[in-house]
Amino acid sequence: MSVPRMHLFELEDQSWFPDVWRGYMTDYLRFVEGQFGLHRHVMEPLERVLERSGAEGVVDLCSGAGGPLQPIAEQWKREGRSIPILLTDLYPHPEAAMGSFEYRADPVDATDPSGLPAGLRTLFSGFHHFRPAEAKKVLGAAVREGQPIAVFEVADRTIPAILPLVLVPIFVLLMTPFIRPFRWTRLLWTYLIPVLPVAILWDGVVSYLRAYTPEELSQMGRDVAPEYEWESGYVRAEKTPGRMTYLIGWAR
DSSP, X not given: OBOOOOOOOOGGGOTTSOHHHHXXXXXXHHHHHHHHOTTGGGHHHHHHHHHHHTOOSEEEESOTTOTTHHHHHHHHHHTTOOOOEEEOOXXXXXXXXXXXXXXXXXXXXXXXXXXXXXXXXXXESOGGGSOHHHHHHHHHHHHHTTOOEEEEESOOOBHHHHGGGGGHHHHHHHHGGGOSSOOHHHHIXXXXXXXXXXXXXXXXXXXXXXXXXXXXHXXXXXXXXXXXXXXXXXXXXXXXXXXXXXEEEEEO
8 A cells, every 4th residue: 555655855865965975875775786686677678668669778867876777787798788878867976886887977967868869768766856747857858859768666655665664774784894895984974973874764765755656657657748658567676575666658
């Protein structure tokens, strides 16, 4: 059962939030992605939108460290496929990116991007950052350029998904020593002054409360571009009892 959507503030979204903390939070999320492979099950809808749209590359929005795309790129490489991937973000963090990705160094606003190459627009765990009107602008920007778009969210706005988040600080404390590159300051802000466990917990809970249901995602797509084909639903999150929501859209 979904709880009412609440658009509270996320610390990482705030311009005053120190870059060093934002970077360490991004590193943690990338590490968790690598350990649990949360996005491996998105391959089916991702491949479907690539095939039906004919897109030959991926332009990722709100990329962070690009963690979700790492296992996807590795799978394509094993299959002998060369699909270029460009990472972008409003707060670029190219030094944290894993893999041989191209990372655009200047800020890119997902609601009004400019100068991006053709390709499938993707957002992994970034769509919840936008209020409904802004979220429609993200979809509309892809539609204006005639590009397909795929949105994937780990966050699920249900009580069974939200309650386990109380364990997040424990996971942060346990995982931090294994995050690379090693930083003494990361230990400082985790153990001596526990800013990171608290900040990651807060942003995690807020992300889940901000998440959209598949029905809400489909309605946004139809509102923005009835001429597009839209598909939404759930996929299982690997190695966890949870699930992920997705929305894919392409020109008919």
